[in-house]
Amino acid sequence: MASSADQPGNPITAEEFLRHVLRSGLVERDELQASLRQVPREQREDPWLLAEHLIRYGKLTRFQAGRLLKGIAQGLIFGPFRVLAPIGKGGMGKVFLVRDMRSQQLVALKILPPKLARAEVRMMARFRREMELSQKVAHAHIAWTYEVGEVRGVPYIAMEYIPGRTLSRIVNEDGPLKPTRACRLMAEVASALSHAHEQGLIHRDLKPGNILITPRDQAKVLDLGLALIEGEIVHDAMVVGGQGYIVGTMDYIAPEQTLDAASVDPRCDLYSLGCTLYFALSGQPPFPGGTSKEKIARHRREQPVPLATLAPHVPAGLIEFVERLMSKNPDDRPDNAQQVEQELRFWATGEEEIARESEEEISFDETVVVQQGTASADLSAISLPEFEITPLSLLDNRRATGLWSTNAVALLMASAACLFLSAMVVILLILLTRR
Numbered sequence: 001m002a003s004s005a006d007q008p009g010n011p012i013t014a015e016e017f018l019r020h021v022l023r024s025g026l027v028e029r030d031e032l033q034a035s036l037r038q039v040p041r042e043q044r045e046d047p048w049l050l051a052e053h054l055i056r057y058g059k060l061t062r063f064q065a066g067r068l069l070k071g072i073a074q075g076l077i078f079g080p081f082r083v084l085a086p087i088g089k090g091g092m093g094k095v096f097l098v099r100d101m102r103s104q105q106l107v108a109l110k111i112l113p114p115k116l117a118r119a120e121v122r123m124m125a126r127f128r129r130e131m132e133l134s135q136k137v138a139h140a141h142i143a144w145t146y147e148v149g150e151v152r153g154v155p156y157i158a159m160e161y162i163p164g165r166t167l168s169r170i171v172n173e174d175g176p177l178k179p180t181r182a183c184r185l186m187a188e189v190a191s192a193l194s195h196a197h198e199q200g201l202i203h204r205d206l207k208p209g210n211i212l213i214t215p216r217d218q219a220k221v222l223d224l225g226l227a228l229i230e231g232e233i234v235h236d237a238m239v240v241g242g243q244g245y246i247v248g249t250m251d252y253i254a255p256e257q258t259l260d261a262a263s264v265d266p267r268c269d270l271y272s273l274g275c276t277l278y279f280a281l282s283g284q285p286p287f288p289g290g291t292s293k294e295k296i297a298r299h300r301r302e303q304p305v306p307l308a309t310l311a312p313h314v315p316a317g318l319i320e321f322v323e324r325l326m327s328k329n330p331d332d333r334p335d336n337a338q339q340v341e342q343e344l345r346f347w348a349t350g351e352e353e354i355a356r357e358s359e360e361e362i363s364f365d366e367t368v369v370v371q372q373g374t375a376s377a378d379l380s381a382i383s384l385p386e387f388e389i390t391p392l393s394l395l396d397n398r399r400a401t402g403l404w405s406t407n408a409v410a411l412l413m414a415s416a417a418c419l420f421l422s423a424m425v426v427i428l429l430i431l432l433t434r435r
């Protein structure tokens with residue numbers, strides 16, 4: 001661990017750092033004092049070592065400590081949530097791992113950054129739609145929305161935290177998936193779509209980056225940010241999309257969605273599912289490279305490199321099915337997501353058991369630290385003399401003074417009462433002896 005002297009351009013002192021810790025509201029004063037008692041004297045003036053200690057003691061996450069060392073104490077508590085670490089970022093939202101202090105549960109909190117909300121009015125309108133629509137679905141393969149709300153004008157969606165990797169990350173890092181696994185995962189996605197479609201929702205942004213794979217190797221569909229209610233009358237094409245205003249992700253967008261995003265039916269999601277399956281099996285989207293305009297033209301008119309060329313091990317019948325999903329004309333695609341699920345389950349049969357990733361292995365180290373307080377055991381084993389907590393006594397003058405004055409006043413009052421009583425006894429004795 002580098003000492004503060006090694007941290008260029010960061011002149012924060014230990015005292016300032018501890019002040020920020022208290023100001024953040026993440027750690028109570030008593031709690032902070034107790035954990036700092038374990039810090040060896042020679043390390044107490046070094047904010048970086050203090051931060052490292054608090055991280056190892058489970059009092060701060062690395063992300064929180066990093067912010068506090070930069071002098072940023074605000075924003076680490078968001079309504080009832082404690083912000084533990086950032087976990088994702090898309091075109092619209094920022095997603096944080098947070099702890100809900102009402103239930104102590106870990107939650108994924110998606111917010112619309114105020115800067116973005118201010119810069120683009122349609123972003124706020126889209127986020128509000130997502131807040132509303134995300135509550136219309138409830139399915140094992142769709143990230144569960146616990147609640148939506150607003151804190152100091154910042155809207156949020158609190159969701160089930162899924163400690164996995166997106167399908168795009170998995171394929172980019174580990175290579176294409178085995179056909180049986182790809183089909184089982186995409187069958188789960190199809191079941192999620194089937195549910196959304198039954199509720200009248202069309203996702204319109206299905207893609208590998210919007211599918212999380214859990215440590216138990218289950219697919220969870222995310223992000224209803226561009227969802228459309230079937231048959232909805234669109235008032236604002238800038239928000240919902242429409243003629244001349246395309247919404248979607250160009251690598252996975254259905255041709256008809258590029259023509260009029262507001263008049264699509266659920267089969268546009270089946271096209272995107274086909275492109276996603278193409279990516280999962282081959283490692284690349286159907287039309288890689290090029291500009292958005294070129295991609296749109298290709299989705300409308302061109303055929304991708306045959307899957308059989310890129311992934312010769314994939315059964316011919318499955319390749320045919322993927323091509324059907326990616327038909328330019330929606331009428332040539334399967335009728336609905338339920339049919340797609342059934343077909344994919346068929347191609348998934350015989351899937352070998354794969355080594356599931358252990359939940360702990362892939363969770364963020366911050367989480368592990370927060371949950372288990374990993375190093376607290378070895379630290380508490382070092383017995384240290386009690387010490388007057390120099391930096392802490394300077395921490396919060398207001399509170400420190402408050403505490404001291406409360407004690408002092410109590411002491412003074414007690415002494416005064418004793419004096420008063422003694423005086424009364426003496427007076428009484430004098431009066432009695434005189435009589």
Ligand SMILES: Nc1ncnc2c1ncn2[C@@H]1O[C@H](COP(=O)(O)OP(=O)(O)O)[C@@H](O)[C@H]1O
Pocket residue numbers: 087088089090091092093094095108110143159160161162163164166209210212222223224225
């Ligand atoms: N419930 C969740 N659990 C864990 N990570 C999530 C969750 N929701 C989103 N993420 C992460 O955040 C990223 C962005 O989320 P997403 O909802 O797709 O935002 P955007 O609308 O900005 O695209 C995702 O790709 C994923 O990595």
Ligand SMILES: [Mg+2]
Pocket residue numbers: 090091209210223
């Ligand atoms: Mg997204």
